[in-house]
Each structure stands twice: as structure tokens, then as C-alpha cells.
Amino acid sequence: MKPNHKQRFFFRAILLLACHYLPTAAALESDADQPIAIDSNTATYDEASKTSTYTGNVISVQGSIRVNSDKLVAYQKNGEIDKLVFTGNPAKFKQTPSAGGEDILGNAMIGEYYPKKNLLVLQNQAVVVNGNATYASNLIEYDIKSSLVKAGEKSSDTKRVHVILKPKPKDKPESDKPETETNPPPTDKP
Template sequence: MKQNKNLGCRILRRSSCCLLLLALFSTSVCALESDGDQPIIIDSNTATYDDVKAISTYTGNVISIQGSIRVNSDKLVVYFIDGEADKMVFTGNLAKFKQTPHEGDPDITGEALTGEYYPKKNLLVLIGKATVWQGSGAYASDFIEYDLKTSLVKAGEKESDNKRVHVVLQPKGKEQAQGQEKKTTVKDNNK
């Protein structure tokens, strides 16, 4: 038991130190395609590790960061296989995530009661009151899959016709359209 407590303290110290280093270097980390290659850094109020079950549990203002991906939740449970994080389950009064899909693109943000992140698959599954936004568009459903590598969003469940998907696509405002034209003109002039 004492070893598990010491391990938890070491994990917390390392997590806090790594989080500070990540904050200092965050401007150079716009890893978008390489998000999956970055370390997962977790900061929380408490942490426990069950060596027999290979499960680590974090509670209280949990912040998880991997490259440009950031998740805030009340609780996080990490399931390990052969020492690597295989599945991460985020829960809370709407756990929230943010990712920069490509440099210069608007962030993709979302929230749900439960989030399941599969680091090896670059897959985030949002369950219960799930919503995903990018720019002026939004998807809302009880079930949303988000492929972090390709930025592909799939909403709804094929098995159920009674669970609907709600999508909002906002038209570009006059100022946005003019700004886009200016960007295009600047790009064309730089050829």
C-alpha cells in the first residue's frame, strides 16, 4: 500500500512538472498530426493506481493534455495494457475537450457527460449530452465519434432511429466573407 501511495505522489509530481514544461513550450506544440505521438500529461487533485487491475484513477479538476488535445473533467480513469494507456474514460458535469486540427484552423471543441479516448486509435467517443463545435458549425447528439487524426465527426447511432442528431451550420457573415477574400488575395499575391 505504501508503494502505491509513493507511486501516486511520484506520478503527481511528474505530472505537475510536465504540465509546467508543456505550458512553457505550448506555442511550439501545434502538433496536429503528431498529437498521438506526444506524451499524455495528467494533472488532478488526487491520483490512485491499482497495479493488479492496471487502472489509474484521477479526480478533482482533472486536466489531460496530449499535443494540441486538452480535456477537462471531474474524473478520469485510465486503463493500461502492457504499461501503455489503452483507454481513458472522462466523466463529469460535462467533460470538455479542445483540439487544434490543423495549424491556422479554428479549434474543435466539445463536451459530454462521458468521453472515451482511445490513444492508439486517435478516437474520442462522446456519450450523453454530447456537442462538438468548429467555427460556426455544431453537432449535438447523445453519441458522437471524433477521429482526432482526420478531424472526422460521426454523430448518432445507426442502431436507433429515435436518437436524433442536431446540426447547426451558420452562414458566413459579411465580415467573415470579406476577410476570407482578403486572405485569398494575399495568398495569390505571394505566389
């Protein structure tokens, strides 16, 4: 069954609105200038509630930022995206904070992104890996612009934050390096 003219127009309009109004988070400076591409199995727009809902293997990409989720809901306020909520089992994100830099990875059952604040809030089994540090908590706030991670809930001392700080790999001293043809062992022969 071929979509009729109205259906094609509707989905093109949703895609154009999404590309125009979705957040412009800055991982690399150029990320904010990049369009957002959303691929999903289904897409709906509710004019009354000003929400766009994408379901089924949702992949959102803007520059170096990528989110994979089962569902993504975009909430509009005053003609702009106010909040994006993504869910998954778990939903995953990846960001390259600088050219040639190490990716920041994260996942959670629920994520909320507030574009005006450059704030990503991960909830329920949240994990963020930033360089040599891994943060795990029920709640993690991640400032996309400054790469600042805050973990834990202020309301409860019983819900602990788990952090693993891995040491950087050390370079082996010259004496520990294996011998090669360019560096043969010394001989006693004259």
C-alpha cells in the same frame, strides 16, 4: 503531514507511467511527440486491474489537446493504454487541428478515448463544434487524426441528431463600408 519516501515514489511512478503510456493523439503533428500532463486533486493506481484513476478538477494536456473533467480513468492492456474514460458535468475537450486553425470544441457527460484508433466517443448530451458546424446528439464519434465527426445511434431512429450549419460571415461591399479619413466622401467642389 509530509508524504513519506514510498508515497513520493509511488506518485512519481504513476506520473511517469501516465506520461509514457497515455495516448499520443495527433491534432498538430507535434502533439504526438508531446508529453501528457495530468493535474488532479487525487491520483490512484490499481496494480490488479491495471488502472490509474484521477479525480477532482482533472486537467489533461498534450500539445494542443486539452480535456477538463471531474474524473479520468486510464485502462492498460499489455503495458499500453487501451482506453481512457473521462466523466464530468460535462467533461470538455479542445483540439487545434492545424497551426493557425480554428479550435474544435466538445463536451459530454462521458467520453471514451481509444488511442490506437485515434477515436474519441462522446456520450450523453454530447456536443461538438467544428468550424461553422455544431453537432448535438446522445452519441458522437470523433476521429482525432482526420477531424471526422459522426453523430447519432445506429440502433435507434427515435434519437435524432441536431446539426446547425452557420453561414460564413460575408465581407461588406465597398459601398457599405463606413467612410473614414483615408476614404473621405467625394465633394462637388473643384
